[in-house]
Amino acid sequence: MSKGHKGFPWNHVIGFFLSIALTIFAVLMVQYTDFSKSTVMFIIGTLAILQAAIQLFMFMHITEGKSGVINIINITYSVFLAVVIVVGSIWILTTGHAAH
Template structure:
């Protein structure tokens, strides 16, 4: 096995951007004087943005030779994410549980 001695630029950039996005989210949540709903929308968008960023910077999504596998992976990941997030919201906000 050979080792590429290339400096991992994309990883470092991705890491820095992730830090920035995280601290912006913390700032929005703790320091900005806006309504709860707006805070939720902003930090939610930042989270999606960061997930996308990491997909490209860390997860080599553009490097794979097998496009079909990537599509299946993405679809499955989206399914799991929707089940967890939308499912939890649905379950915890309906019926007697929420009141």
């Protein structure tokens, strides 16, 4: 992944059109298909993660600089914590463990 500073910012333009396309695709999935709710959620959830990755790698240049590896580890760890917090909360509070 070479990032020449000069010239046309292809990375950004491609990232931008991808994110617009993914957003429209997600809306179409919700409005115009009759898949089950969980199937649609799985697909648009995947699209959201893809879009986040586009932002991180194509716009924020997460791997750039001397601490690129540290950045990846740090963000991966934060995302892990976020998943534990969100999934854990839903799990605990919807399966009846808290109903005592």
